[in-house]
Each structure stands twice: as structure tokens, then as C-alpha cells.
Amino acid sequence: MRYQRGYIYRAFGGFHVRYYVTEIVDGIPKRVQRSRRLCDDNLKMKAVRRKCDEFMATINAQMPEQPQQPDLTISAFWEHTYWPFVQENLKPSTQWGYKQLWNQHLKNHFNAMTLREYRTSTGSAFLTGLAKTLGRRTVQNIRSLSSGIFSHAVNTGLIESNPWHDVKVLGKTKAPGKLKHYTLEEIENLISALVDRVDCQLIMALSYFLGLRKGEIQALQWGDIDEEWLHVRRAVGRGEVGTTKTEKGVRTLPLIAPVKIPLLLWKEQRKKDAVWVFQNERGRSLSMDFVAAKIIRPALEKNKVEWKGFHAGRRGTGTILRKLTGNSTAGRDVLGHEDEATTKEHYEGQLPEEALKGLKKLEQAAMKSLKE
Numbered sequence: 001m002r003y004q005r006g007y008i009y010r011a012f013g014g015f016h017v018r019y020y021v022t023e024i025v026d027g028i029p030k031r032v033q034r035s036r037r038l039c040d041d042n043l044k045m046k047a048v049r050r051k052c053d054e055f056m057a058t059i060n061a062q063m064p065e066q067p068q069q070p071d072l073t074i075s076a077f078w079e080h081t082y083w084p085f086v087q088e089n090l091k092p093s094t095q096w097g098y099k100q101l102w103n104q105h106l107k108n109h110f111n112a113m114t115l116r117e118y119r120t121s122t123g124s125a126f127l128t129g130l131a132k133t134l135g136r137r138t139v140q141n142i143r144s145l146s147s148g149i150f151s152h153a154v155n156t157g158l159i160e161s162n163p164w165h166d167v168k169v170l171g172k173t174k175a176p177g178k179l180k181h182y183t184l185e186e187i188e189n190l191i192s193a194l195v196d197r198v199d200c201q202l203i204m205a206l207s208y209f210l211g212l213r214k215g216e217i218q219a220l221q222w223g224d225i226d227e228e229w230l231h232v233r234r235a236v237g238r239g240e241v242g243t244t245k246t247e248k249g250v251r252t253l254p255l256i257a258p259v260k261i262p263l264l265l266w267k268e269q270r271k272k273d274a275v276w277v278f279q280n281e282r283g284r285s286l287s288m289d290f291v292a293a294k295i296i297r298p299a300l301e302k303n304k305v306e307w308k309g310f311h312a313g314r315r316g317t318g319t320i321l322r323k324l325t326g327n328s329t330a331g332r333d334v335l336g337h338e339d340e341a342t343t344k345e346h347y348e349g350q351l352p353e354e355a356l357k358g359l360k361k362l363e364q365a366a367m368k369s370l371k372e
Contacts (some may be wrong), residue, residue, distance in 0.1 A: 003060055005052070013040060014039060014040050014041050015040075015048045016036060020033055037117055038051045072158060073113065074114065074115055075112070077158070078102065078106075078110075082148075082152050082153075091243075092237045092240045101142055106146060109126055115159050124168055127142070128171055136173045139169065139173060146167070147165065179315055180312045181316040182308060186305075186306070189305055197295055199266050200291060202266050203291065206220075207313030207314065209366065211318070212232065213245065216232050216235045216244065216249070217277075217310075220276065223275075225263070229252050229255060232250060232253065251336050256363035257363050318332075318335055320362060321334060321358040324362060330357065331358065
């Protein structure tokens with residue numbers, strides 16, 4: 001291979017170097033011309049030449065019998081490699097979140113940059129700018145996706161290291177907003193406001209008193225319920241029925257009175273051939289977002305009761321169970337979290353004793369409140 005110094009030129013607000021490499025094209029080694037951005041165009045030519053020499057040293061060190069893989073743009077890698085991988089391996093809800101982050105934040109940032117030219121400092125500057133306007137969780141999600149993209153590129157042999165490994169926000173981040181949750185009194189007021197819709201009363205009781213996720217409620221089938229127990233076996237994400245969010249999400253919960261009462265009333269009204277506990281006219285599971293928009297929220301507005309969302313029910317479950325039991329173990333296991341390795345052994349159809357005690361205490365508190 002001939003020694004190259006590289007041809008430096010200015011374009012798009014920076015200095016670039018043009019050089020040649022040998023790549024595999026249609027299965028045949030071929031010498032092709034490539035270019036790489038070296039720096040912004042505010043540096044003096046001496047500094048630019050030094051950067052060029054450092055980069056070209058890596059090109060000149062390549063062996064002719066080991067052609068270099070093409071340096072893809074990050075956008076091309078996302079479109080043709082990483083996004084298909086996400087679609088094939090991750091849940092619909094995760095796919096939706098990644099697509100949203102890519103379109104809103106990463107697509108314009110990565111623009112025409114290539115995998116090999118991206119630097120840790122570029123990522124840190126990017127995140128630092130975002131942290132001034134976005135919440136901490138959103139910034140962390142953007143960092144996680146970006147790192148995942150480059151990690152996949154490392155594992156497919158396109159780059160040697162992940163530049164996002166050491167990326168961080170250089171400064172303060174916005175504290176996350178306070179998450180809303182329902183208190184026992186609030187959930188009772190909410191359920192009372194839905195007095196004309198026992199199905200909606202049951203939905204909110206499942207959300208608060210058993211801590212079910214929205215997708216888990218939508219995926220419930222009558223076969224998942226017996227006289228004393230409710231078995232969480234699946235979940236709906238972005239309209240598709242699939243597995244629960246985590247392995248611990250597969251769990252068996254006791255039908256305590258605040259849930260059992262509306263459940264029995266709703267069971268009397270169901271169609272005999274219904275498969276789903278909440279079923280639309282076409283025989284499919286009923287969208288919880290549709291129920292919230294068309295039934296629950298209008299009823300609450302009429303009765304001047306605040307709607308905080310389905311997840312506020314789960315947060316309320318965790319909050320009150322911690323208050324009743326003095327620890328977070330019951331809430332963690334009832335909600336189906338996998339925060340600690342020791343809890344994994346409990347997910348398969350068995351409810352840990354601490355969680356069962358917590359739900360029984362919640363049942364007692366709820367029934368006492370109703371009598372007062």
C-alpha cells in the first residue's frame with residue numbers, strides 16, 4: 001500500500017481529509033476514495049495538518065491483505081442494521097420509544113456523521129445541551145439508546161470501541177418531575193365517580209389494589225381468574241399481545257375484596273362466550289387508552305375528580321404497601337419488579353409471603369375506609 005498524507009479540504013464548516021482505502025465491494029477487494037471530518041474550520045492549518053497526520057497514520061498502518069470495512073454513516077447503520085434488530089428482538093412498546101427518541105433527538109444530531117468519526121466529546125456536548133431543557137430520565141434514555149447503537153456496531157465489527165461508553169452530562173441536570181400517585185381516599189373517590197360503569201370500577205381496582213400495569217389489565221382473560229386468585233400471564237404493548245414486561249411480571253395475586261366485589265358484578269354482565277375480561281364488539285381485547293379517553297375521564301371531569309393516569313394506580317400500590325408493611329418488599333413483588341436478584345425466584349406463580357401480607361393489610365384498610 002502506498003504511503004498517503006491525505007488531501008485536506010474545507011467544507012460544511014470544517015476541515016476534511018480525502019484518502020483511499022481497500023474495501024470489499026461485491027466480494028472483490030477494491031480501492032475506493034473516502035473522506036473524514038477532522039475538525040471545525042476555526043483551527044489554524046498547522047493544527048489541522050497535525051490532526052490529519054494522526055488520522056492518516058492509522059490508514060497507512062493497514063495491511064493490504066486486510067481490507068477495511070466501509071465506514072457507514074450512523075443514520076445508515078440505524079436504518080439498515082440496528083432498527084431491524086430492534087424490531088426483531090424487542091417489545092413493541094420499546095420499539096415505539098426508540099423510534100420516538102431517534103426521530104425527535106438523534107436523527108438530526110447524527111446527521112451525516114459516520115460511526116468511526118464520532119467522538120465521546122461530541123456525545124457529551126450533545127447531552128449537556130439537552131440537559132438544559134429535558135428531564136433527567138429523557139436524557140438518560142437518549143444516552144442509553146445512543147450507546148446501544150454504537151455497542152451493536154462494535155459487536156458487528158464496524159468499529160473497535162463504543163464512543164458513548166464515557167459520555168456524560170457536563171453540568172447539572174434537571175431533576176425529574178414529581179410522579180403522581182393515588183392515595184386510598186383518592187382511588188375510592190375515583191371508583192365512586194364511576195358508579196354507572198362497573199367495568200371501569202374494576203379496571204381502576206386492578207390498577208390500584210393489585211398494581212396491574214395498563215397492558216396487563218388489557219390482556220386479562222377470564223381463564224386467568226379463579227375463585228381466589230388472579231394470574232398475570234401476558235400483556236398488551238402498542239396494540240399487540242405479548243409477554244409481560246419482565247419475567248417477574250408473570251405472577252399470581254389474591255383477589256382481595258376491593259377487587260373481588262366489582263369483578264363478580266362485571267362477571268354477571270359479561271357475554272358467555274367472552275375470552276377477554278374487557279372485550280370490544282369485535283371480540284378483541286379492549287384498549288385501555290380508549291376506555292380512559294371515552295369513559296373514565298369524562299365521568300371524572302363531571303364529578304370533579306382528578307385523573308392521574310393508570311400508572312398512578314401502580315405507584316399508589318407501592319406507596320401504600322410500603323406504608324402498611326414498613327418495607328418495599330411487598331410492593332416490589334406485587335408490582336412484578338425485578339430490582340433484586342433474590343426476588344426472581346418468586347415470580348413463577350408464587351406470591352412471596354411478605355407481599356401477601358401487604359395485600360391483606362391493604363384489603364383491611366380499604367374495607368375499614370368504606371365503613372367509615
